[in-house]
Amino acid sequence: MKVFLSLTGLYLKSFYNLPAKAAKGAKFDPKTALKTLGIGLLVLLVVGQMGFIFGASNMATYEALAPLGLQGIVLLNVAVIATVLTLAIGFLTALSTYFMNDMELQFLAMPIKPRELFAAKFAAIYLSEAAISVFFVATALVIFGIKEAPHPLFYIWGFKAALLLPLPALAISYLIQIPLMGFARFLKNKQAILLIGGVIGLVMALGFNIYYQTMLGRLQDPAWIAANMAGPDALLTKLGRSYPPAYLTWRALSAPASWDAVLSLLGLAAVCVAGPALVILGLSGRYAKSLVGFNESHIKKLGAGADAFLRAKLVKRPAFLSLVARELRMMNREPMYMLNGPFIIVLMPVILGIMVVVQRDAFLGDPDMAGLLAMMQGGAGAIVAALSGVFLGSATSITCTSLSRDAKALPYLKSLPISAGRYMLAKLVHGLAFAAFGSAMGVGLVAYALRLGLGDIAAAFGAALAMGALLNLGGLWLDTANPRLRWDNPIAAMKQNPNAVIAIFGAMGLAGGGGYLAFTTGMSTGAFALWFGLVPAAAFVALLLPYPRYAARRLAAIEV
Amino acid sequence: MIELSGISKTYAKSAVKAVDGLSVTVKDGEIFGFLGPNGAGKTTTIKALTGVLKADEGSVRIDGVDLTAEPIAAKRRIGYVTDNPELFARLKAAEYLNFVADIYGVGDADRRERTARYAGLFGIKDALAASIGSFSHGMKQKLLVTASLLHDPANWILDEPMVGLDPKSAFNLKELMRERAAAGKTVFFSTHVMEVAEKLCDRLAIINRGKIVFIGALAELKALRGADGSLEKLFLELVDEGEGAQA
Ligand SMILES: Nc1ncnc2c1ncn2[C@@H]1O[C@H](COP(=O)(O)OP(=O)(O)OP(=O)(O)O)[C@@H](O)[C@H]1O
Numbered sequence: 137m138k139v140f141l142s143l144t145g146l147y148l149k150s151f152y153n154l155p156a157k158a159a160k161g162a163k164f165d166p167k168t169a170l171k172t173l174g175i176g177l178l179v180l181l182v183v184g185q186m187g188f189i190f191g192a193s194n195m196a197t198y199e200a201l202a203p204l205g206l207q208g209i210v211l212l213n214v215a216v217i218a219t220v221l222t223l224a225i226g227f228l229t230a231l232s233t234y235f236m237n238d239m240e241l242q243f244l245a246m247p248i249k250p251r252e253l254f255a256a257k258f259a260a261i262y263l264s265e266a267a268i269s270v271f272f273v274a275t276a277l278v279i280f281g282i283k284e285a286p287h288p289l290f291y292i293w294g295f296k297a298a299l300l301l302p303l304p305a306l307a308i309s310y311l312i313q314i315p316l317m318g319f320a321r322f323l324k325n326k327q328a329i330l331l332i333g334g335v336i337g338l339v340m341a342l343g344f345n346i347y348y349q350t351m352l353g354r355l356q357d358p359a360w361i362a363a364n365m366a367g368p369d370a371l372l373t374k375l376g377r378s379y380p381p382a383y384l385t386w387r388a389l390s391a392p393a394s395w396d397a398v399l400s401l402l403g404l405a406a407v408c409v410a411g412p413a414l415v416i417l418g419l420s421g422r423y424a425k426s427l428v429g430f431n432e433s434h435i436k437k438l439g440a441g442a443d444a445f446l447r448a449k450l451v452k453r454p455a456f457l458s459l460v461a462r463e464l465r466m467m468n469r470e471p472m473y474m475l476n477g478p479f480i481i482v483l484m485p486v487i488l489g490i491m492v493v494v495q496r497d498a499f500l501g502d503p504d505m506a507g508l509l510a511m512m513q514g515g516a517g518a519i520v521a522a523l524s525g526v527f528l529g530s531a532t533s534i535t536c537t538s539l540s541r542d543a544k545a546l547p548y549l550k551s552l553p554i555s556a557g558r559y560m561l562a563k564l565v566h567g568l569a570f571a572a573f574g575s576a577m578g579v580g581l582v583a584y585a586l587r588l589g590l591g592d593i594a595a596a597f598g599a600a601l602a603m604g605a606l607l608n609l610g611g612l613w614l615d616t617a618n619p620r621l622r623w624d625n626p627i628a629a630m631k632q633n634p635n636a637v638i639a640i641f642g643a644m645g646l647a648g649g650g651g652y653l654a655f656t657t658g659m660s661t662g663a664f665a666l667w668f669g670l671v672p673a674a675a676f677v678a679l680l681l682p683y684p685r686y687a688a689r690r691l692a693a694i695e696v
Numbered sequence: 697m698i699e700l701s702g703i704s705k706t707y708a709k710s711a712v713k714a715v716d717g718l719s720v721t722v723k724d725g726e727i728f729g730f731l732g733p734n735g736a737g738k739t740t741t742i743k744a745l746t747g748v749l750k751a752d753e754g755s756v757r758i759d760g761v762d763l764t765a766e767p768i769a770a771k772r773r774i775g776y777v778t779d780n781p782e783l784f785a786r787l788k789a790a791e792y793l794n795f796v797a798d799i800y801g802v803g804d805a806d807r808r809e810r811t812a813r814y815a816g817l818f819g820i821k822d823a824l825a826a827s828i829g830s831f832s833h834g835m836k837q838k839l840l841v842t843a844s845l846l847h848d849p850a851n852w853i854l855d856e857p858m859v860g861l862d863p864k865s866a867f868n869l870k871e872l873m874r875e876r877a878a879a880g881k882t883v884f885f886s887t888h889v890m891e892v893a894e895k896l897c898d899r900l901a902i903i904n905r906g907k908i909v910f911i912g913a914l915a916e917l918k919a920l921r922g923a924d925g926s927l928e929k930l931f932l933e934l935v936d937e938g939e940g941a942q943a
């Protein structure tokens with residue numbers, strides 16, 4: 137048990153890079169304090185935003201169902217969503233922490249039972265899942281509580297259910313991943329499997345999103361609700377049959393002050409704990425085995441062809457080009473960077489594109505849509521296209537994590553005879569190349585869907601480029617000012633990097649806010665080109681000019 | 697030539713001086729050994745010397761070029777082997793060498809010839825098509841050494857270069873150091889093994905807790921030693937005195 141607890145603690149520290157206790161005699165640094173405060177505020181902002189989104193969606197569900205006397209279904213919905221949400225997030229987290237680094241191979245050499253090792257990792261990930269679940273469920277409990285004033289036990293059962301629901305979701309994630317990785321060992325290609333697993337996870341997350349959107353849409357339709365939510369053949373009964381934990385949660389919360397509630401909750405606990413218990417009992421050994429050889433890769437021996445190989449590969453290029461090529465390779469060859477970065481540009485349009493292609497005619501043929509379509513083709517479409525281009529062009533997190541990702545190599549890079557400015561501008565060029573690619577994808581897709589004219593497409597692409605460039609440069613400034621340099625798992629430089637969160641929110645804010653203003657003010661094409669093209673372009677130049685000097689100063693100050 | 701004068705460095709996150717008023721001059725054609733126990737400040741000094749860390753005080757000149765005033769020109773004159781070869785795991789070895797050669801502006805013929813020579817010498821030529829992540833620790837170390845020589849630097853700076861090398865490779869590396877010194881180039885390396893320093897250095901410095909406790913020629917160090925004591929023992933005594941003075 138002691139081993140298990142200290143391993144869990146170690147994993148938690150390692151995942152989240154918890155600050156170590158300050159060394160004795162360490163200087164008080166107002167900058168560090170400010171940074172901590174800033175990150176604290178950011179966390180609050182993100183939590184607040186999530187709370188708002190969760191709260192709003194729960195509210196919408198409640199308001200759609202209450203008039204029909206079906207508000208109890210809100211509770212079922214909450215249980216289902218808490219499960220699916222933790223499944224999607226947990227799957228990706230479990231995958232990206234499946235093998236963290238060679239430290240874990242050392243664990244295998246220590247007198248640690250595979251069961252302790254795996255259980256500790258499971259527990260560490262579970263804790264963050266539980267936090268998300270509790271948070272989501274709490275927003276629903278509060279809304280339901282205010283509206284319906286249930287028995288106080290309602291909150292206690294709700295809290296317990298929130299803690300229990302992520303357990304089977306995480307167990308399922310490992311149930312899929314452990315055999316997959318074991319198989320990968322046989323195939324000797326874990327990187328590819330990691331990539332495939334990541335795609336599965338992302339598709340799950342997106343699928344969840346789509347499902348959720350459709351559900352919210354359908355809730356506007358009382359006829360649909362009446363047909364599907366009530367009656368013997370209702371969705372509810374089907375769900376109850378297909379996913380007991382959700383059903384049991386619903387039962388416990390529907391009549392909190394009853395023996396039925398207690399029994400339901402006991403049942404829920406039994407069902408939820410059974411999953412992890414079985415996975416830990418049954419798969420720990422396999423898990424430990426699958427860790428071995430994770431860093432294996434195929435060494436190609438050159439033999440007699442070595443000299444020919446050197447002649448072909450060792451070719452002089454301009455230094456800057458070489459810097460950009462290094463950025464590109466370092467990012468695209470790390471599966472977790474690739475999946476959370478550039479791959480988004482391809483994945484999002486593929487999924488949305490399929491929907492558009494499938495539904496285009498039905499969508500555009502709807503008489504209600506005719507007016508909207510006319511508006512879109514009359515200039516508003518260019519704005520939508522531009523905004524989707526901006527979003528794809530800046531969702532890659534390339535620049536806003538670029539210095540953090542280089543943390544391990546920084547001591548070496550700083551010894552090379554290149555100016556900090558050139559080194560960092562190579563990162564910007566990397567980001568801009570993908571911004572252009574993302575803009576083309578985003579604009580192209582919307583242009584195709586809305587049948588935009590060439591003029592609109594050109595204006596939208598120009599604007600997307602200008603704004604994407606600005607956002608990427610802003611991200612670079614951020615990561616230069618406050619890089620995340622100490623991490624164990626490369627994913628920490630990317631996913632747990634506050635800069636990436638700020639950048640995504642910045643992009644959404646700019647795209648959303650700009651779009652809102654453009655629509656409400658009924659902007660002309662000329663004004664659009666000015667505000668969405670020229671102004672960001674000018675801002676880009678204004679931010680770019682002082683950047684190299686700033687980068688040089690910051691890099692010189694970094695102690696690695 | 698490498699000139700360090702009055703280098704001090706305190707890390708932002710700590711209160712102790714990692715390097716404290718350190719001055720060293722290494723002349724052309726010299727192999728200079730930098731000795732000290734773990735945590736003495738060897739790596740910190742080398743990082744200040746290669747421009748990786750900004751020293752709080754003091755100046756660094758490489759072949760007379762001031763590192764702070766003209767960092768690029770100064771860095772061009774250095775070949776650096778870091779103490780941590782865990783970098784760029786995702787790059788293929790040949791890509792990495794090509795990258796380094798591009799940064800230093802090495803021509804096609806030179807980079808091929810030098811890669812063939814040094815990678816061949818260390819027996820990693822066969823593996824150059826593989827990704828660095830698949831290399832053993834020693835192989836990575838050899839790759840770093842190869843990369844550091846691609847631009848034929850006048851000043852070769854190595855941080856614990858023997859760690860992880862097999863005897864034959866360590867021998868080859870020492871031979872390379874001697875060869876470069878004989879050609880009038882400067883070699884500066886750190887180690888905590890007295891024996892290595894004894895066999896290789898023209899001059900050496902011993903540091904402890906950021907301060908030099910001995911600097912001079914090997915002969916001077918040998919003169920310090922009593923009739924029976926070994927250099928190893930002397931080294932330990934010097935370092936111990938340092939501890940006593942600080943405590
Ligand atoms: N990044 C850092 N931040 C804070 N303190 C550091 C950092 N790197 C080194 N130190 C401290 O500076 C001092 C000197 O460390 P340095 O790495 O220079 O020693 P070293 O002589 O190279 O040791 P070794 O033989 O173990 O490599 C030590 O006290 C160490 O704790």
Ligand SMILES: [Mg+2]
Binds near residue numbers: 739740855856
């Ligand atoms: Mg060291």
